[in-house]
Amino acid sequence: MGPIETLLRNGIKRIEKPENWCKGYYAKDINHTNVGERDPRAFKWCMVGTITAEFDTTIVPISHVVVFGFISDAIHKQTPAWDTSMLFKWNDDADRTHAEVLAVLLDAANMAKEQGQ
Numbered sequence: 001m002g003p004i005e006t007l008l009r010n011g012i013k014r015i016e017k018p019e020n021w022c023k024g025y026y027a028k029d030i031n032h033t034n035v036g037e038r039d040p041r042a043f044k045w046c047m048v049g050t051i052t053a054e055f056d057t058t059i060v061p062i063s064h065v066v067v068f069g070f071i072s073d074a075i076h077k078q079t080p081a082w083d084t085s086m087l088f089k090w091n092d093d094a095d096r097t098h099a100e101v102l103a104v105l106l107d108a109a110n111m112a113k114e115q116g117q
Helices: 003-014 047-055 064-078 087-092 098-114
Strands: none
Touching: 003 047, 003 064, 003 098, 047 064, 047 087, 047 098, 064 087, 064 098
């Protein structure tokens, strides 16, 4: 497994339970208070927050642009008309579901795998 695929799959693990996913901020604590995605009190993360938190755990340098490029491509496959210039807005959309977020991250991880990344 390449480093980008690993990073994406680890991000998925962090939010695989619905109670560990959020909207409206990168991360929240158990009391639903906004915290940084790397804050040890973080209990739930948005799509961008869970991936950003993973960058600190990688041994090899990974380009944020490349990782979020895979996520953008996955979003375009699911919702072609969506403007992915601000990925957090896709996560925070009122109608967005936890399952859709996981599907996009899984698709992005599979794209990274196909490219050996």
